[in-house]
Amino acid sequence: MTEVLSRQKMTRRELLARSVAAGATFVVGSGFVGAQNAAWAMEVKHLQPGTMATLIQMARDIYPHDHVADEFYAAAVKGYDAEDKAEMVESGIAGLNAAAQGAGFGDYLNAGWERDRVDILRGMEKSAFFQTVRGGLVTGLYNQKAVWPLFGYEGESYSKGGYIDRGFDDVNWI
Amino acid sequence: MAAPFDLNDDSVVVVIGTGAGGGVLANELAQKGVSVVALEAGGRYLPDDYINDEWESFGQLAWLDARTTSGDWRVARDFSGLPTWIVKAVGGATVHWAGASLRFQDHEWKAATTYGPVQGASLLDWPIDAAEMDPWYTKAEDKLGVTRTGGREGLPGNNNFKVLEAGAKALGYKDVHTGRMAINSAENDGRAACQQVGFCFQGCKFGAKWSSAYADIPRGEATGNLEVRERAHVLKIEHNDAGQVTGVLYADADGNQQLQKARVVCVAGNSIESPRLLLNSASNMFPDGLANSSGQVGRNYMRHMTGSVYAVFDKPVRMWRGTTMAGIITDESRHDPSRGFVGGYEMETLSIGLPFMAAFLDPGGWGREFTTALDGYENMAGMWLVGEDMPQETNRITLNHEVKDQYGLPAPNVHFDDHPNDIAMRNHAYKQGSAIYDAVGATRVFPTPPYPSTHNLGTNRMSENPRDGVVNKWGQTHDVSNLFVSDGSQFTTGAAENPTLTIVALAIRQADHIAGQMNAGNL
Numbered sequence: 001m002t003e004v005l006s007r008q009k010m011t012r013r014e015l016l017a018r019s020v021a022a023g024a025t026f027v028v029g030s031g032f033v034g035a036q037n038a039a040w041a042m043e044v045k046h047l048q049p050g051t052m053a054t055l056i057q058m059a060r061d062i063y064p065h066d067h068v069a070d071e072f073y074a075a076a077v078k079g080y081d082a083e084d085k086a087e088m089v090e091s092g093i094a095g096l097n098a099a100a101q102g103a104g105f106g107d108y109l110n111a112g113w114e115r116d117r118v119d120i121l122r123g124m125e126k127s128a129f130f131q132t133v134r135g136g137l138v139t140g141l142y143n144q145k146a147v148w149p150l151f152g153y154e155g156e157s158y159s160k161g162g163y164i165d166r167g168f169d170d171v172n173w174i
Numbered sequence: 175m176a177a178p179f180d181l182n183d184d185s186v187v188v189v190i191g192t193g194a195g196g197g198v199l200a201n202e203l204a205q206k207g208v209s210v211v212a213l214e215a216g217g218r219y220l221p222d223d224y225i226n227d228e229w230e231s232f233g234q235l236a237w238l239d240a241r242t243t244s245g246d247w248r249v250a251r252d253f254s255g256l257p258t259w260i261v262k263a264v265g266g267a268t269v270h271w272a273g274a275s276l277r278f279q280d281h282e283w284k285a286a287t288t289y290g291p292v293q294g295a296s297l298l299d300w301p302i303d304a305a306e307m308d309p310w311y312t313k314a315e316d317k318l319g320v321t322r323t324g325g326r327e328g329l330p331g332n333n334n335f336k337v338l339e340a341g342a343k344a345l346g347y348k349d350v351h352t353g354r355m356a357i358n359s360a361e362n363d364g365r366a367a368c369q370q371v372g373f374c375f376q377g378c379k380f381g382a383k384w385s386s387a388y389a390d391i392p393r394g395e396a397t398g399n400l401e402v403r404e405r406a407h408v409l410k411i412e413h414n415d416a417g418q419v420t421g422v423l424y425a426d427a428d429g430n431q432q433l434q435k436a437r438v439v440c441v442a443g444n445s446i447e448s449p450r451l452l453l454n455s456a457s458n459m460f461p462d463g464l465a466n467s468s469g470q471v472g473r474n475y476m477r478h479m480t481g482s483v484y485a486v487f488d489k490p491v492r493m494w495r496g497t498t499m500a501g502i503i504t505d506e507s508r509h510d511p512s513r514g515f516v517g518g519y520e521m522e523t524l525s526i527g528l529p530f531m532a533a534f535l536d537p538g539g540w541g542r543e544f545t546t547a548l549d550g551y552e553n554m555a556g557m558w559l560v561g562e563d564m565p566q567e568t569n570r571i572t573l574n575h576e577v578k579d580q581y582g583l584p585a586p587n588v589h590f591d592d593h594p595n596d597i598a599m600r601n602h603a604y605k606q607g608s609a610i611y612d613a614v615g616a617t618r619v620f621p622t623p624p625y626p627s628t629h630n631l632g633t634n635r636m637s638e639n640p641r642d643g644v645v646n647k648w649g650q651t652h653d654v655s656n657l658f659v660s661d662g663s664q665f666t667t668g669a670a671e672n673p674t675l676t677i678v679a680l681a682i683r684q685a686d687h688i689a690g691q692m693n694a695g696n697l
């Protein structure tokens with residue numbers, strides 16, 4: 001995984017002690033977002049931790065793969081934690097939360113069903129913010145080498161001599 | 175005189191671009207003892223440099239200069255700044271290409287006569303025919319080492335092919351095989367046999383696939399008659415008061431402008447850049463652009479009717495293993511208007527990796543409909559649909575004066591509207607492609623929209639009558655006798671087949687003609 005996402009030296013108890021819950025999925029504390037079970041945590045410098053948590057959830061709702069863990073989505077949107085992007089993201093996520101409130105939820109993360117969150121996203125599908133996040137994910141998520149094996153994709157093959165002796169024609173059900 | 179040549183040497187033939195057309199022409203001329211300076215906008219990358227990684231390779235090789243789009247084609251919406259997928263490097267798009275190497279069918283040289291009038295289409299017969307092209311095709315097949323021609327074996331079928339073949343047979347298709355490919359099935363011409371790496375689009379690291387980058391160019395250079403200047407981007411073609419071209423202005427690797435004099439200039443910058451260069455070379459004498467008295471420069475842009483069908487099965491296919499495009503069904507390439515359209519199409523195996531699949535399967539798509547498709551990636555098979563599209567005068571490359579490239583020159587705008595014939599053909603092809611996979615148990619099929627154009631054709635078309643096109647049967651411009659067009663932009667019509675074998679055959683033939691005319695003192 002990317003360096004910045006490396007597991008912080010924090011025990012689960014410390015993590016929970018320092019954090020406030022953000023929906024069911026993430027814990028956020030001052031300057032970080034992490035998994036409930038402390039499997040990963042990510043430092044944030046320019047965004048509010050709650051904003052990053054919401055962005056990660058939004059990323060998953062746009063491209064949901066149940067067999068792909070949150071840390072890959074976190075890695076995909078990590079680049080938004082930058083000085084020149086923070087304002088755009090904060091206001092985009094504020095808009096998302098406002099839309100969630102309009103739909104009767106406390107905020108986006110509090111909409112428990114994916115269906116409800118997707119409805120909220122559909123309502124802002126044409127916005128520049130949504131399109132920026134979606135467009136960025138196409139490479140941000142699917143071009144992570146660590147994600148490829150989760151889809152069976154084997155990547156580079158030249159160094160292994162190609163597939164001539166490694167199953168280029170091994171389909172056996174035809 | 176031997177290479178390198180002086181900027182003031184006005185005895186040289188200048189070739190602009192080193193792809194399928196320019197790379198072959200430059201070598202063929204050099205073999206005949208003609209002094210050639212080839213100017214190539216991109217850098218030089220060889221098999222060791224190629225990268226087995228889709229986006230990284232794209233960043234290394236793709237042409238990413240400013241371009242704009244318009245028209246009703248879906249590419250204009252999905253990839254508005256990237257109308258084409260082609261290469262800026264020595265070797266041009268032959269570094270990227272998949273190697274499918276098919277001859278035109280005889281009747282396709284005479285589309286206007288064969289199809290009759292088609293409303294809205296500017297169909298025209300080529301001023302050459304199948305009999306004339308036959309020997310040049312044979313030379314091209316031998317140069318490229320095309321499988322299933324000249325006694326060369328076919329490639330073995332990979333997983334993706336096996337699925338296609340089984341489906342095709344179930345549907346009763348007859349002509350199904352692993353293709354005529356410019357990929358070695360056995361060592362050939364000093365290049366290795368295919369190792370089934372599966373990154374043909376990213377440049378073949380074994381050199382098993384023919385590319386002018388490492389086949390023709392070094393051979394031409396070895397004669398001492400060819401100098402290739404890389405990172406030399408041609409900005410303008412110059413002419414004298416007699417209306418003959420005299421040289422070309424280019425920006426060198428350091429961004430300095432240089433003027434290379436020339437006896438003959440051959441334009442081979444691909445069907446977007448070639449007409450753009452002619453338009454950007456407008457002068458007092460030629461206010462509408464060079465060689466454009468007909469007003470046809472940039473018009474009749476063709477990109478083939480394309481589309482893909484991917485399908486998911488209940489068991490693994492792993493289509494990415496092995497050659498990207500070694501599989502074809504040719505039964506639908508015939509001209510049979512009873513299907514509701516003129517011309518025909520080919521169905522060819524195609525695999526793209528997960529990163530490109532995410533970008534191209536359904537551009538703009540999101541949510542579970544999209545992601546469950548990618549979840550099936552390992553169980554996916556895929557094919558590309560490629561057929562003849564109708565030339566239309568209004569599909570054209572123009573100069574966009576609002577957008578400038580890195581040299582301050584107007585960027586090309588690529589305008590394309592699908593012709594009703596293109597749409598009818600695509601729908602037919604989607605239906606047949608889906609039926610093929612359904613016949614072998616697909617659980618879901620995806621009729622996938624066209625990618626940015628890889629086959630760019632027709633914007634300086636060949637015509638008998640100077641009124642109808644830009645170049646004559648030799649690729650010589652009707653207006654300027656020492657100015658030639660040597661790439662896919664010469665195409666009068668596109669035919670159903672992948673174009674490169676024809677571009678190469680035309681380049682070999684043109685080299686013969688130019689050398690002959692120089693010897694005879696006519697050039």
Ligand SMILES: Cc1cc2nc3c(=O)[nH]c(=O)nc-3n(C[C@H](O)[C@H](O)[C@H](O)COP(=O)(O)OP(=O)(O)OC[C@H]3O[C@@H](n4cnc5c(N)ncnc54)[C@H](O)[C@@H]3O)c2cc1C
Nearest residue numbers: 191193195215266267271272273274408443661662672674
């Ligand atoms: C992914 C992919 C797969 C393909 N697969 C196949 C296939 O299987 N079969 C097939 O037949 N075809 C295939 N093609 C298409 C094939 O590559 C092209 O048809 C062919 O290369 C076009 O030849 P060309 O000479 O017209 O232009 P190109 O090969 O594109 O060469 C043009 C060259 O000119 C240079 N240039 C442009 N402007 C300037 C300038 N102003 N100054 C200097 N240099 C300039 C460019 O950098 C480039 O090197 C594929 C293409 C792609 C992208």
Ligand code: SF4
Nearest residue numbers: 368369371372374378
């Ligand atoms: S599959 Fe064959 S042709 Fe394609 S890149 Fe690999 S070795 Fe080259």
